[in-house]
Amino acid sequence: MDIGKIVEDVAFNLLKQAVIYLPDDVKQALKKAYAEETSDTGKTQLKAILDNVELAEKYKAPVCQDTGTIIFYVKAGSEAKDLDKIENALINATRKATKEIPLRPNSVDPFTQKNSGDNTGRYIPFLHWEIVPGNSIELTAMTKGGGSENVCVTGMLVPGEGINGLKKFVIDAVIKAGAQPCPPTILGMAIGGGADISIKLAKKTLLKPLNESNPNPEIAKLERDIFEAANMTGIGPMGLGGKTTVLGVHVDYAFRHPASFPAAVAFNCWAARRASARINADGTIEYLTHKIK
Amino acid sequence: MAVYKFKTPISEEDIRKLKVNDVLYVTGTIVTARDQAHRRALEFFKQGKPLPLNLEGLAVFHCGPVVSKEGDKWTAVAAGPTTSTRMDIFEDEFIKNFKVRVVIGKGGMGKKTTDAIAKYGAVYGAFTGGAAILAARAIKNVRGVEWLDLGTPEAMWIFEVEEFGPLAVAIDSHGNNIFTDVQKKVEEGKQRIYQKLGLTT
Numbered sequence: 001m002d003i004g005k006i007v008e009d010v011a012f013n014l015l016k017q018a019v020i021y022l023p024d025d026v027k028q029a030l031k032k033a034y035a036e037e038t039s040d041t042g043k044t045q046l047k048a049i050l051d052n053v054e055l056a057e058k059y060k061a062p063v064c065q066d067t068g069t070i071i072f073y074v075k076a077g078s079e080a081k082d083l084d085k086i087e088n089a090l091i092n093a094t095r096k097a098t099k100e101i102p103l104r105p106n107s108v109d110p111f112t113q114k115n116s117g118d119n120t121g122r123y124i125p126f127l128h129w130e131i132v133p134g135n136s137i138e139l140t141a142m143t144k145g146g147g148s149e150n151v152c153v154t155g156m157l158v159p160g161e162g163i164n165g166l167k168k169f170v171i172d173a174v175i176k177a178g179a180q181p182c183p184p185t186i187l188g189m190a191i192g193g194g195a196d197i198s199i200k201l202a203k204k205t206l207l208k209p210l211n212e213s214n215p216n217p218e219i220a221k222l223e224r225d226i227f228e229a230a231n232m233t234g235i236g237p238m239g240l241g242g243k244t245t246v247l248g249v250h251v252d253y254a255f256r257h258p259a260s261f262p263a264a265v266a267f268n269c270w271a272a273r274r275a276s277a278r279i280n281a282d283g284t285i286e287y288l289t290h291k292i293k
Numbered sequence: 294m295a296v297y298k299f300k301t302p303i304s305e306e307d308i309r310k311l312k313v314n315d316v317l318y319v320t321g322t323i324v325t326a327r328d329q330a331h332r333r334a335l336e337f338f339k340q341g342k343p344l345p346l347n348l349e350g351l352a353v354f355h356c357g358p359v360v361s362k363e364g365d366k367w368t369a370v371a372a373g374p375t376t377s378t379r380m381d382i383f384e385d386e387f388i389k390n391f392k393v394r395v396v397i398g399k400g401g402m403g404k405k406t407t408d409a410i411a412k413y414g415a416v417y418g419a420f421t422g423g424a425a426i427l428a429a430r431a432i433k434n435v436r437g438v439e440w441l442d443l444g445t446p447e448a449m450w451i452f453e454v455e456e457f458g459p460l461a462v463a464i465d466s467h468g469n470n471i472f473t474d475v476q477k478k479v480e481e482g483k484q485r486i487y488q489k490l491g492l493t494t
Contacts, residue, residue: 040294041314041461041471048421048459052373055426065359065371065425102370104359104446115444147376147400147422167490175479179400179472180376182422229486233479238399238422240461241475271423 001283004085007139010277010285011072011093014141016101017290018275019062022053025209026186026247026272033184033237033244042242046184049237049270064271067103068143070094070125073207077134080281086137087127094118094125106146128204135281138288140207140274148185148269151177154199157261166191166263167226173265174230174246179239182269184247186210187226191263193254198264205250206268207276214251223249247272298456302350303394305414311462313469317418318458319395322436322451323352327375329447330440331383338390345439346451348391352418355380355398357446359425360435367435369452373425374399377417385409401463401472411468418460419471431457 022030030053034046056063072090076083097103098119107121108114119125132138153173157165170189177185190201213220227249236242247270256262276288294314299307301321311317324346326334337344358372377398380387384396384406394415396402399422410417420428434453441448463471487493 044316044459044461045421048424048427052421052424052427055430059426059430061426061429062359062371063425064423065357065373065428066375066423067359067371102359102361104357104371105444106446108444115446117444145423150376164490164492168487168492171483171486171490175483178476178479180378182399225490229490232482232486232489234482235475235479238419238461239401239475240419240463240471241478269423 003082004089006279006283006285007086007089007137008093010139010279011090011141012097014139014275014277015070015093015097015103015143018141018143018273019067019101019103020056020060021290022063022271023209023274023289025211026270027053029210029247030270033247037237037242037244039236039242041240042236042244045237045240046244062101062103063273064145065104066145066147067106068145068273069106069149070119071128071142071144072125073128073130073140073142073204075130075132075138077136078131079135080137090125090127091120094120137279138276139279140276142207143273145182145269145271148181148267151181152199152264152266154195154262154264156195157263159259159261163222165261169263170226170265171229174235175233177267178235181267182271183235183239184237184244184270186247186268186272187230187249188266188268189226189249189264190252190254191261192256193262194260195262197254198262199266201252201254202264202266205252206266206272207274208250210248219251223251301352304350305394308394308414308416309466311416311465312467313462313465313471315462316458317395317416317460317462318456319352319460320455320457321351321453323354323397323454323457324348325354325356325358325450325452327355327357327447328379329443330449331380331387333440333443334391335383335386344391345449348393350392350394352395352397353387353393358450360445367438369429369432369435369450371425372428372432373423374420376400377402381406388413388415397460401470407464407468407470410464411466414466416462416466417464419463420458420460428457431455
């Protein structure tokens with residue numbers, strides 16, 4: 001069994017699923033927003049989004065021309081074989097997907113400004129590794145748009161202000177971001193750990209379905225409060241005004257240093273593209289987020 | 294909220310009829326330009342070199358498309374707008390020098406661009422961010438591409454379009470800017486949101 005080949009094929013399919021087909025939970029949230037939006041301009045924007053989602057599926061073309069920076073989350077079973085083959089396989093899948101789907105080449109050398117042309121480059125696609133018990137490999141592809149990435153923030157808040165400091169931090173970030181991240185957006189928030197850890201956790205929460213709130217009731221309430229507050233801003237779809245500014249909020253946390261209160265907000269645009277699959281030890285594959293088309 | 298359908302080249306007189314919240318569809322020629330193409334176009338102007346195409350009366354589209362090529366023929370696969378604020382540093386000169394009548398993008402633009410739009414006669418048409426296939430379906434032909442050395446997202450793509458839209462007129466030639474209005478209202482309502490969250494400021 002050639003794990004490299006299997007991973008390459010699965011990763012290619014995941015990229016294709018992610019960029020063409022929005023997850024069902026996001027589609028449902030957009031439909032609900034369209035039904036409830038009261039601003040005419042806002043409604044026009046949501047209608048264009050829904051029409052576009054349908055057209056992307058019909059023509060099997062990427063839902064947004066910004067097919068993002070490619071990030072893979074790998075949960076590797078500690079007993080899975082040939083884990084050293086995965087990195088290369090993911091790079092190959094990225095190159096193939098760029099050419100065949102196609103994706104927009106979005107990987108630029110920051111010093112020479114040269115675009116590599118195939119979505120690969122130093123550290124790109126980025127791989128997040130996690131070792132878990134078992135012998136299967138779970139792969140998740142996230143293609144993250146630049147517009148929503150440009151407004152992500154990390155802040156070192158004052159511990160004495162506690163969760164209230166966090167609430168203000170996130171609402172100020174939403175207001176400052178305004179129209180830029182293609183609202184309605186999804187907010188991933190995290191506290192604790194350190195500057196790098198909080199933004200990493202915040203971004204990872206964007207992989208969760210919108211209808212999955214935090215199991216801790218107190219944190220789930222914080223998610224709801226932020227959701228309602230963000231939608232009170234009136235920024236609206238595409239920043240043209242309206243009551244739909246965010247589709248969902250996820251919160252995660254790590255314990256913090258007594259002197260630090262790191263906080264991070266990761267924004268995702270409405271085109272929240274993600275897809276996951278599990279490769280079992282016998283080579284069978286389960287697609288977890290999309291039915292393979 | 295009126296609906297307008299204009300063909301390029303668009304005259305200054307026609308474009309000045311538009312007001313914010315109107316909806317515009319453009320038929321004819323639009324060219325893409327992001328940061329790098331704006332910079333190069335303005336350098337050309339400074340050096341007295343002509344652009345590959347006369348842009349007078351046309352629309353400039355803030356877009357880095359997904360394209361595919363079969364033989365010599367390019368196709369726009371996905372072509373939604375990019376965030377326009379990055380082009381704010383160039384756009385007033387761009388409008389002034391090249392007399393484009395429509396700037397298409399997402400997210401809005403700042404005061405310098407709003408002033409240039411009023412002074413030289415243009416509009417900013419917001420196309421729904423991410424609605425890349427809706428846009429691509431209105432692109433009937435890729436007439437050409439210039440400056441491919443900048444990479445496909447940053448190159449200048451020349452598209453023939455039919456009823457490209459809906460574009461929400463978000464900045465008009467009378468000095469109105471929806472984005473600024475929304476931002477102002479959002480700022481005014483901020484204290485109410487803080488109160489809801491139990492924050493004392």
